[in-house]
Each structure stands twice: as C-alpha cells, then as structure tokens.
Amino acid sequence: MNDAAIDYAGVFQCLPGMVALLTPELVYADANEEFLRSSGRSREQVVGRHLFDVFPDNPHDSEASGMRNLSASLERVLKTGERDTMALQRYDVESSERPGVWDERYWSPVNAPVLGPDGKVVLLVHRVEEVTELIRARGGTSGNRGRVLEAELYTRARELQELNERLRRAHAREREVALALQEAMLPAHRQAGHHHAAVRYRPAVGALNVCGDWYDLVDLVGGNRISVAVGDVVGHGLSAACAMGQLRSALSAASRVADGPARALGVLDRYAHVVDGAESATAVTTFIDFDERTVTYSSAGHPPPVLVHADGRVEFLDQATDPPLDACAGPAPRPQARSEYAAGAVLVLYTDGLIERRREDIDTGLARLADALGRHRAAGPEALADAVLLELLPPGGATDDTALVIVQL
Structure with a gap:
C-alpha cells in the first residue's frame, strides 16, 4: 500500500489515545475523537481556540500548576525542535455538563514538534494519556487504598516537579558561569592590525546548551600579518568552556611562532591529546598577509572559511581540510593552502551553529551563508x-553556539 492509498486524516481520528494538534501560537488546529470524548468537549469548543481558554487552571485550587507546566513544556518544544515528555500532572477540567464544577483529572502528556521544510516548528503534537482511573479507587473496599494511592502519586509528582525545578536552577547557574568564562576568554577587540574586524558570539538557547565555541585574532611577528582562528569543542557546559579556553590559548601561542597555519594546528593537535574534553574538537586557522594579499589556511575538521572577493565572487576555502584534533593515532603533518585576494575582499570564519540545522544537508546551510x-x-x-546572524539564525535562537568573525581585507 502506498502513501496515496492511506487516509491519514481518518487514521488520526481513529488513534486510540488522546491526540491534538496545536499551532505555534497554542491554538487547536485539530483533535481526534478520543481527545474530544475524554475531555468532554465538542469539536466546536476546541478547534480554533487557544489551549488555555479551553483548559484553564482550576480557579478554586490556589496550588494548580498544570497550565504553567504545560506551557513551559510546549515552549521548550518550540525553542529546541525536540520532543518533551512531562511528569504526571494533575489538571482539573471543568465539567461540560455542570459549569463551575471541576473534575479532578490526572494526565501524562507528551509534546512533539512537526517541522516544516525550513526546520522550523509548524505544529505541535500534544498527546495525553488519561491515568485518572489508575489513581482513583474503583469503589467497595478499595476506596481507602485508592485515596492513599492517589495522594502518594500526587505527592510524588509534586516532588518530581520540585526536583526538576532545582535541577533547572542548577543548570542555569552552570550556564551563567560557563558564559562568563567564555566572555572573559574571548577577545573583545575588533582591530586586526590596521584592519577592522567584527566578532560575534551567540550562546545556544536552553540552560543545558552552553558549548565550547571560540575565536581568536593574533598579530603575527614580521610584516603586516595576522592570524584569525575559530574552533568548536565537543560537549556542553562548564567542562566544554574550560577545554575551549585551553585550546584557544595554545593555538594563539603556537601561531606566534609557527611558520604557517598547518604547523600551528600540528602543535595544537599534540596539545589536544593531553587536554580532557578536547578530543574530536575542530578548528580552522588562517594567516592573512595584507602586503602580499594572501590568505593561507588549514582546517582540522571545521567548516570552511569564506573569502568574499571584491567582485562579489564567494570562495569557500576548503582545499586544506583534515580530521578533527586528536582524531588520528599519531601526529601527522597538516595540509595548508593559499588563496589570493584583491583590495576590498572580506574573510569570514564561523562555527557550525551558523549553518547546521537538524534534518538538513550542510550544503543547504553553506549555500544560505554564501x-x-x-x-x-x-x-x-x-x-x-549583524545581517548574517539575523538571516541565518532561527528566530528563537539556535540549539548550538555560534561564533562569527569577519575581517575587512
């Protein structure tokens, strides 16, 4: 049977669980029959209306938190484009037959994104498991046991929510420390020799997603030359930020004494072998000679720099790419290549947060950048x-850090 022979709308309506589709504005786009039946609502009462207009919190319960918790989960899905499974929720529902009377209900929700061709969330799948009957007693001598079980499960759900909140605060503190460490180590100056350079750093969205992106600009000894480099450490959090700082400092020192970018990366490769968290990190470094008007470069598994020529031609510097740092069994010479430019050209270095998107070929991101x-x-x-970041980064922020350096040649 091919896709054309399947009535997906009919399948959606026949799903055995409660499933609804929400727009990014949290308005119901559709709901299946089981959702309407279990919630006691008609299609007209649901579709086209805002989620929390249909299902507000119980105004008689000062501790009601279902609406706040559900809103936070849906916002996470919208920002990250990833599925979010919620803890057991007590979410009372107003009776459709007796207005003003609220039925005590227990839900186990899962929220998942539906992505459009551009990788943005276009719909939210809101699936709910009704577990009220598992908690309530079913009459007779089981009444007391049911009430005890109900109280215990509700208490455990509250405790889990409090634990999640404490973990969120702890991760937020770690994020703040990692960001402060990154900002302290990344150079703030925008002058590269006698030439202007713009630098940007955008942290990833979400408390857990501080990564190890970095950049550096170094005045080289002898002639009118500078080195410009960017890199990316695998991993997240404070450990990634610490590894980033060590690699950046090591490459900065190596660039000052090496005779070219390949030698500088070779030194960094050996250093990465003894730095915790540096394995498989990527980096690219360029040596710019303003007198000879050349850019010499070498890459360790990093996306290629871009040389935008004065005539508008966009050239990806991808002729000297090797595996990431510490990826090989032993030290080996790194390749390097050179490209010439005319006055008025621009050199652009960046990290993968600028171009990579889930479920999208990297060539699409490179074409968008070009x-x-x-x-x-x-x-x-x-x-x-500013224009590049505005056009390439998602409106809600990327799920990976982004570093960007632009040098006027």
Whole structure:
C-alpha cells in the first residue's frame, strides 16, 4: 500500500489515545475523537481556540500548576525542535455538563514538534494519556487504598516537579558561569592590525546548551600579518568552556611562532591529546598577509572559511581540510593552502551553529551563508555580521553556539 492509498486524516481520528494538534501560537488546529470524548468537549469548543481558554487552571485550587507546566513544556518544544515528555500532572477540567464544577483529572502528556521544510516548528503534537482511573479507587473496599494511592502519586509528582525545578536552577547557574568564562576568554577587540574586524558570539538557547565555541585574532611577528582562528569543542557546559579556553590559548601561542597555519594546528593537535574534553574538537586557522594579499589556511575538521572577493565572487576555502584534533593515532603533518585576494575582499570564519540545522544537508546551510554574504558584502564588517546572524539564525535562537568573525581585507 502506498502513501496515496492511506487516509491519514481518518487514521488520526481513529488513534486510540488522546491526540491534538496545536499551532505555534497554542491554538487547536485539530483533535481526534478520543481527545474530544475524554475531555468532554465538542469539536466546536476546541478547534480554533487557544489551549488555555479551553483548559484553564482550576480557579478554586490556589496550588494548580498544570497550565504553567504545560506551557513551559510546549515552549521548550518550540525553542529546541525536540520532543518533551512531562511528569504526571494533575489538571482539573471543568465539567461540560455542570459549569463551575471541576473534575479532578490526572494526565501524562507528551509534546512533539512537526517541522516544516525550513526546520522550523509548524505544529505541535500534544498527546495525553488519561491515568485518572489508575489513581482513583474503583469503589467497595478499595476506596481507602485508592485515596492513599492517589495522594502518594500526587505527592510524588509534586516532588518530581520540585526536583526538576532545582535541577533547572542548577543548570542555569552552570550556564551563567560557563558564559562568563567564555566572555572573559574571548577577545573583545575588533582591530586586526590596521584592519577592522567584527566578532560575534551567540550562546545556544536552553540552560543545558552552553558549548565550547571560540575565536581568536593574533598579530603575527614580521610584516603586516595576522592570524584569525575559530574552533568548536565537543560537549556542553562548564567542562566544554574550560577545554575551549585551553585550546584557544595554545593555538594563539603556537601561531606566534609557527611558520604557517598547518604547523600551528600540528602543535595544537599534540596539545589536544593531553587536554580532557578536547578530543574530536575542530578548528580552522588562517594567516592573512595584507602586503602580499594572501590568505593561507588549514582546517582540522571545521567548516570552511569564506573569502568574499571584491567582485562579489564567494570562495569557500576548503582545499586544506583534515580530521578533527586528536582524531588520528599519531601526529601527522597538516595540509595548508593559499588563496589570493584583491583590495576590498572580506574573510569570514564561523562555527557550525551558523549553518547546521537538524534534518538538513550542510550544503543547504553553506549555500544560505554564501547568498547572505554575497548580498550584504558591501555593508562593512559590523553591519555584515549583524545581517548574517539575523538571516541565518532561527528566530528563537539556535540549539548550538555560534561564533562569527569577519575581517575587512
């Protein structure tokens, strides 16, 4: 049977569990028959209305938290594009037959995204398991046991929610420390020799998603030269930020004494072998010679820098790419390549948070970057950096850190 022969609308209505579809504004787009039956609502009372207009909190319960918890879960799905499973919830529902009378209900919700072609959330699948009957007593001598079980489960659900909140606060504190560490180590100056450079760093959304992205600009000894580098440490949180700081410092020192970017990355490769959390980190470094008008580069598994020429041609510097740091059994020479440019060109280095999206080929992100750079290349480094971030990053923020460096050549 092919897809054309399947009535998906009919399948949706016949699903045995309670399932509803919500828009990103939390308005009901549809609900299956089981959802309407179990909630005691008609289709006209649900579809086209806001979720919390249909199911508000019980106004007679000062401790009601179902609406707040459900809203937080749905917002997480919208921001991250990932499924979210909620703890057991008590969410009272007003009786459709007796207005003003609220039925005590227990729900186990799961919320999942439906993504559009651009990777953005276009619908939310809101699935609810009705577990009230498992908690309530079923009459007779089981009444007391049922009330005890109900109280215990409700207490455990409250305790779990409090534990989740404490964990959220702890992760938020770790995020703040990691961000402060990153900001302290990343250079704030925007002057690269006598040439202007724009630098941007955007942390990932979510309390757990601080990553190890970094950038660096170094004045080189001899001639009118600088080194510009970016890198990305695998992992999240404070440990990734610490590893990032060590690698950045090591590459900065190596670049000052190495005769080229390949040698500098070779030194960093050996150093990464003894740094906890540095395995499989990526980095790319460029040596810019403003007198000779050349960019020499070498990459350790990192997305390629972009050279936007004065005539509008966009060139990806991808002719010297090797595996990530500490990925090989032993030290081996790194490749390097060189590209020439004319006055008025722009060099762009970035981390993968700028171009990578879930369920999307990386070439799509690279093409999007090339298009934005080509259209805004004459704007100057600062305006160009702002335009690129505005066009390429999702409106709610990316789930990975993003570092961006733009140098006017």
